[in-house]
Amino acid sequence: MVQAEKKLFVLDTNVLLHEPLAIYSFDEHDVVVPMTVLEELDQIKDRKKDVSRDARIAIRALEDAVGDASPEQLLAGVQLTGVESESPAGSLAIFPDHEVEFEQRVPLPGNNNDNDIINSALYLQETRPDTEVVLVTKDINMRIKAKGAGLRHVEDYRSDQLVDDVRYLAKGFAQLDGELWLRVGEVESHQHGRFTEHTLARQQLGEEPLYLNQYLIDEGEDFCAQVKAVDEHTVTLKDLGRDRLMGYHAWGISPKNIYQGMAMQALMDPNIDLVILTGPAGSGKTLLALAAALEQVVEQRRYDRVIVTRNTPEIAESIGFLPGTEEEKMMPWLAAVTDTLEVLHKHDESPSSSLQYIMDKANIQFKSVNFMRGRSIQNSFVLLDECQNLTPSQVKTILTRMGEGSKLVCSGNLAQIDSNYLTAVTSGLTYLVERFKMFDGSANVYLNGVVRSRLASFAEENL
Structure with a gap:
């Protein structure tokens, strides 16, 4: 198997505030933290705000990662260890962005932390033409600025992102076409306490993804069930019934629609x-x-x-x-x-x-x-x-x-x-x-x- 070419990820401050241990999320690739990012973390850690805790955790993670490395080793990159991954670990380097001097371009104006971080990525892109340099930031405006300044690779930090579009987020219920009991074939039913459970072929419920405790409703007026077990071939449904759900009472409150009934x-x-x-x-x-x-x-x-x-x-x-x-x-x-x-x-x-x-x-x-x-x-x-x-x-x-x-x-x-x-x-x-x-x-x-x-x-x- 051919090993993927190493990339160089330059991290913005907001990435470490969002995920303080983000330095360990890039597998075998190398991570660079500009000095400006360290200065911002230092300013934030003493604020009486929620993010100050994340800043302190990020600083401790960086300290643990660099250990007793010498200044020369820190600039070159210290091997990251303790990553729970089968991939070989990459390295972490601290980049002195205040010392950047471009030969082929005019840097973005100084006295601006975002510009200093972008300049770091631009400098690395210029001096390491054989390496893919990627700026990682959660700041949308900064991503636009970086691209406008000539940075070829800019990304959001999404290692903890499980869906690409919130429209596809699980809603907890599925709407089935037509009336279920009019179109299903063989069903095995049995009593389970006060409720009846039905086991039927998975394919009879269509291609809709199913997961545990998901509610199912159809276009009829009576059916409502809850998924209690599902595998590749069968699914077991707990028959709830719309009337039963709409009849719930709690502290004088009753559901106003079927969704509140499920809840x-x-x-x-x-x-x-x-x-x-x-x-x-x-x-x-x-x-x-x-x-x-x-x-x-x-x-x-x-x-x-x-x-x-x-x-x-x-x-x-x-x-x-x-x-x-x-x-x-x-x-x-x-x-x-x-x-x-x-x-x-x-x-x-x-x-x-x-x-x-x-x-x-x-x-x-x-x-x-x-x-x-x-x-x-x-x-x-x-x-x-x-x-x-x-x-x-x-x-x-x-x-x-x-x-x-x-x-x-x-x-x-x-x-x-x-x-x-x-x-x-x-x-x-x-x-x-x-x-x-x-x-x-x-x-x-x-x-x-x-x-x-x-x-x-x-x-x-x-x-």
């Missing part, structure tokens, strides 16, 4: 540990999750408490300046949840008293994502709101906190990403949907349609 079934199923709710603003993600949480904590006593948390880019900087306890500091960012609590109790004789009573009865706790690390959360219903703003590594940190008897609900809208370092395809929410779609303890539902109001529905469709 409610997943939220109330004790065998599902992770529920992922995606969809547009106003589709009912937070309302359904909170109603299911209260029902199972207060009425069914299945869990001991409700923990509500979310991530915001500015939270680490701003939370310290707000008065009160951690929960009181979190309230401005969790207004969507408290608004939802008010909606659930707006018809009570004394809504404010009911609200405080329920918060105490359900032991509702508001926590910052920043303080979730190192904890083990037991017997809790955890609602992670707005998680489209989380990176894949942050999502992993939170999921690994979940202890025995806990259920995690992740909700978000990929159209409302606030982070400068994330897109819909690189969001932790997208990563979560794709990684867990074959896990039998998770369910994913895209809530199709806005039910908040006709104004919100029109705005979602036309703005």
Whole structure:
């Protein structure tokens, strides 16, 4: 087998902030980190922001990689070790971009960090004509500038990207053509508890990709099922029925459409540990999750408490300046949840008293994502709101906190990403949907349609 020609990847600062261990993601190819990138990381690491943690991790990763290498070795490239890959490891070099002097071109103007990094890549392209030099950056404008300046190879960082287009992201349900039972052949049915399960040939469901706990609906008025087992030849469906799904109740809330019915079934199923709710603003993600949480904590006593948390880019900087306890500091960012609590109790004789009573009865706790690390959360219903703003590594940190008897609900809208370092395809929410779609303890539902109001529905469709 012919070994692929080595490439030289020049990393921008935002790549290391997005994935602090990105230096290990390029297999046998060589990685160059310009000095300007180190200076930016140094400036960011002391900021009271979420990205400061990632900057510190990136700096430590670079320190571990270079070890006790001499200045000459550092410029030439230090062999990377400890990479979990069958491919031979590449090298890491620190490039003194402030010393660049072009012979054949005029560099981009100085006193601009982006320009200095682009100039580094241009210089390497000029001085190493036999090597493919690639600038890797998550900054769209920087990619355009680099190409305009004459850099032949510019890429986004996508090693943690599992889908190329968010339109192809798994929605958690599939719409079958026609009426299923009118066109299938042999079916083997058996009773499983309160439900009937059907096993049929995989080919009878067409070419639609199937995965565990995926919901299936057809064009009829009655059929709705959930995939419980699937292989190359057969698929086993749990017969739910639309009427059963639409008949769910949780804390006075009933589904308004079949998509909410699927979500409610997943939220109330004790065998599902992770529920992922995606969809547009106003589709009912937070309302359904909170109603299911209260029902199972207060009425069914299945869990001991409700923990509500979310991530915001500015939270680490701003939370310290707000008065009160951690929960009181979190309230401005969790207004969507408290608004939802008010909606659930707006018809009570004394809504404010009911609200405080329920918060105490359900032991509702508001926590910052920043303080979730190192904890083990037991017997809790955890609602992670707005998680489209989380990176894949942050999502992993939170999921690994979940202890025995806990259920995690992740909700978000990929159209409302606030982070400068994330897109819909690189969001932790997208990563979560794709990684867990074959896990039998998770369910994913895209809530199709806005039910908040006709104004919100029109705005979602036309703005």
